[in-house]
Amino acid sequence: MPEKQEGRANTTKRSVTDAFKGLGFSPAGIMAMLILGLMPVYITDNAFLRVMISSMMYGAFAMAFDFTSGFINITNFGYSAFWGIGAYTTAILMMHYGVNPWLGMLAGFLLAGVAGFGLGLLTIRLGGIFASCMTWFLALALFAVATNWVGLTEGSKGMSVDPLIASDSYTGIFYIMFAIVLIVYVVLMRVSNSNIGIAFRAIGQDTDAAQAAGIDPARYKLINFTISCALGGLIGAFYAHFSGIIIPKIFQTSNTVEIMALSYIGGRGSIWGGLLGAMLLLPVMDYMKGMMEWRLILYGLFMILAMIFYPAGLSGLINIVRGHIGRILHLSGKD
Amino acid sequence: MDNIIYAVIISVIRGGFYSLMAVGLSLVFGVMNIANFAHGEFYMLGAYFAYCGSVVFRLNPFLSILFAGAAVFVIGVGVEKAVFVPLRVRSKKNWLMNTFLLTLGISIIMQNLVRVVVGNRNYGLRRGYFQGNMQIFGMGISNDRIICFLISMAAIVGLMLFLNRTRLGRAIRAVSQDATGAQLVGINLGFIYSFTFGLSCALAAIAGACLLFKDPATPIVGLAPLYKSWFVLILVGMGNVGASIIGGIIVGFLETLAVDWLGSGWMDVMSLGIIMLMLIIKPNGLFGKKGVKSAVE
Amino acid sequence: MLCRTKSFSVGFAVIALCALIFTVFNTGAAAAADAKTLKLALIAPLTGAAARSGEEIRNGADLAFSEIGYKVGDYKIEFVYVDSESDAEKAARAYERAITQDGVVTGLLNWHSWVSVSCMELSAKYKVPHFFGFGAGQEINDKYRRDPEKYKYWVGKGWPLPSxxxxxxxxxxxxxxxxxxxxxxxxxxxxxxxxxxxxxxxxxxxxxxxxxxxxxxxxxxxxxxxxxxxxxxxxxxxxxxxxxxxxxxxxxxxxxxxxxxxxxxxxxxxxxxxxxxxxxxxxxxxxxxxxxxxxxxxGFSTATSKKFVEDFKAKYNIDPGPSTAGMSYDLAKFFIEVLKTTLADYGEITSETVMKTAEEKVITGKLTYKDGVVHKEYKYTPDNFPDLEVGENYYIxxxxxxxxxxxxxxxxxxxxxxxxxxxxxxx
CATH class of the missing domain: 3.40.50.2300 (Response regulator)
Known part of the structure; x- marks a missing residue:
């Protein structure tokens, strides 16, 4: 009897883990999310919470960015455009038409998705650096439009945006961002672990071979761009309310570079690598601000060294550490 | 009518400078398969060296432009040895995308290093290189503009002759078409790569040095030319050095048109709109050669 | 076995994250202020595209404070530089850290309007008065007008509306x-x-x-x-x-x-x-x-301003621009006056007392700064606040x-x- 009971307990335990696994969480992932999610409880310093919110935001961007660059192997060098589209959509709806910011964020999400679909159409025949340039040019063109269409965006003087919730504490805003991170993570993991994800990887490795195997690259490219850009729009919409003022500079290339660096350093094709990269790098970079230019020089050096010596990024590193630990434990278990 | 001719002349000159940048970019992309986003930084260095040559050493304009090219050639070779050689040893897969981020890293480092070393002051030429104006159809154009345009055209033509007529140039072209094959016939790949990268940097530096009369040297002066040279490169396609002259002029002309019709702010929208349209219709670029580096997968 | 591996890596992750958080916190805690040190936040775009302006602003303020030996009364003054990187969100992040972790009591200057808009929010939230940010934009006036009681902590713009x-x-x-x-x-x-x-x-x-x-x-x-x-x-x-x-x-x-x-x-x-x-x-x-x-x-035409130009060149090896270095020097001196007045009136310099001085003397125009190297008189009036008084004898x-x-x-x-x-x- 006791044996049977233990068996049942095991099954329930397993089904819970399975459920989490289905959502894309490993036990380590759950722990990390718990540590992150409970931050407002054990951290009282507002400035640090703010840094964490920003890090999560950049992490979420990096994850959504990785969904394109790490899977179908196209670097969306115009990713800041979707950040901008999301931000300006909710800002214009709220400040000009009085639309509820939550609906505004939804609209930002949808509009960025539509724009992403459009970008997917534009890049459908292109590959490699040409596709990247296409996305980049789109962002640059939108930058110029946002600057010059003053009637809509208020141009370079900037547009004040009211916060999502009026509160002096960051707890509420932290959990909103945390929820967005969870949504982004779960959506991306679900999709990438499904058949669609396998098709993405196949296209990313060799488009011709994938096509020969009966995968329609165009269709999957469109799906990929739409999802990745829509999520970018959602995060961008959050940014508008979080930052309090937006200017057309959101569209500028350096924003894409920042996201791209985080996602590459985090590890391509892992999804969670970008989040980890942001959570580690952003606070560190913030605390090095006193070093002025040297901080950026170190940052550039780090990017170069990472690309030369560790192109698999943090996620690759952690996977190796995990493998080593596993082997050691396995050996000791045998003894 | 005079006005139209004048507009054409100023767009040709404007575009000519973009061409020189684009040629270097095209060369490095064709031979080494590197998407160089640090190209603007070598332009920036060129501007600083030309200032140094012309104001500190009091060289004549031609010599200071040459000095800038030579100095940046050396720096370019150094960067190639320090960064791309180790990467080439290690990275086979995803080479292009790795170099993408790598060059962005180089660009960040160089911009900030320059800021640390020489500070934030703007270094410009008070009177330009060549004083005076020319009159064309009753409208003025500065001598600087004409002479520097001619210098950059000469640099492009020189490069074309070098690539077609010399042994080293032919070796570079061979590597760009088939690196493994070139290695088999005894071409030293490492040397070719370093030389090509240095050459490309020197071209960017010459562009920066030429334009010093108009764009004072600052740490961020290379950004705009970098963007423009990518516009030109994508417009004309890869592997066609001569065509980038035409590409530069087209971009220059589109921008002039945009300023006339819509206002300066819409320049990028105009030129990018056309380039994007071109990418959709003819993904290999206006003059792209089939099989060199194709846009379509 | 697999199970143990997982839990091990879970533990590893937890330890790593905690270690990180603690390191970060300790750096913050180590910088806690000693009682007689007065920490001031100085916002400027020190890196990025506008670094030139940022450098001049910082140097202008530095020159003003080094003339008084970085001392007001028995307070030793220390700057906490807030590098705005010309970005509203990054500036706010750094500014908030300066407030909560470095414990700045008050602050001065800034360059971009949009940075002013985002940092205004924080100076209001923590009731830390911030003086004379340069951002000239209408957005700042609009925001102040919406809730003067809340946003009065952004004490005055150093640069009036262009109109x-x-x-x-x-x-x-x-x-x-x-x-x-x-x-x-x-x-x-x-x-x-x-x-x-x-x-x-x-x-x-x-x-x-x-x-x-x-x-x-x-x-x-x-x-x-x-x-x-x-x-x-x-x-x-x-x-x-x-x-x-x-x-x-x-x-x-x-x-x-x-x-x-x-x-x-x-x-x-x-x-x-x-x-x-x-x-x-x-x-x-x-x-x-x-x-x-x-x-x-x-122009730097008076004797004092000529001396300023010489001092500035000698110390920083760069020609000062009147509207960046010059005005940040003047406004920093105005700010020193504010600190001195606060000390004389209340005997201590805290965010509250500085704000009181600001409300009673600066906004009302009782405390002004005369004979700057750039302008004749820097003066606020309740009617025009947050803009400075503009006119032939004032700011022109x-x-x-x-x-x-x-x-x-x-x-x-x-x-x-x-x-x-x-x-x-x-x-």
């Missing part, structure tokens, strides 16, 4: 015409400006002002930041037959480029360009092409005309040291 500053140009031109010195061919003018908050605001207000003075605007153009190629634009303006072109360009290379190129294509128009003299090396950039161009910029940018490497002051009459010259090509 208040431009009268000099209109009057200079009108005087030249009325006195018969200049008979323009026609009354057409063109407006241009750099596409930034400053350029747009300036352009809009000066266009309005000249139209009100009977001129007709025939061309309007906004150039991207950093553009140095103006042949097409100038050619367009030339073909519209204008006798006056007015505008602003804030980055010196662009400003020098438009001046040089207007001379190259023989644009027969009087040129107003606001912003060339913002950096000390303007003559090295524009040379004699700048002759006859009208700008509004305070005199109109200057560049001539052979010098700035000749031509307006207002009290600060005149030369006559406006009209070049032959506009007659």
């Amino acid at each position: 208040k500053l431009i009268t000099g140009y209109v009057e200079t031109i009108r005087d030249a015409i009325n006195s018969g010195k200049w008979t323009p061919r026609n009354k057409n003018f063109a407006v241009y400006g750099v596409d930034q908050d400053w350029g747009r605001m300036f352009g809009a207000s000066i266009k309005e002002a000249f139209e009100a003075a009977g001129w007709t605007c025939v061309a309007e153009d906004w150039v991207p930041v950093g553009e140095t190629e103006f042949y097409p634009l100038l050619n367009k303006i030339k073909s519209r037959n204008v006798s006056l072109i007015v505008g602003t360009i804030s980055d010196p290379p662009s400003a020098a480029a438009i001046i040089k190129q207007s001379k190259e294509i023989n644009l027969p128009a009087m040129m107003i360009l606001d912003g060339l003299g913002w950096v000390g090396e303007w003559y090295d950039l524009a040379g004699d092409s700048a002759n006859y161009v009208i700008d509004q910029i305070p 940018f005199p109109c200057v005309q560049y001539m052979d490497g010098n700035m000749v002051s031509v307006w207002p009459s009290s600060q005149k040291n030369g006559e406006l010259e009209i070049p032959d090509y506009v007659k």
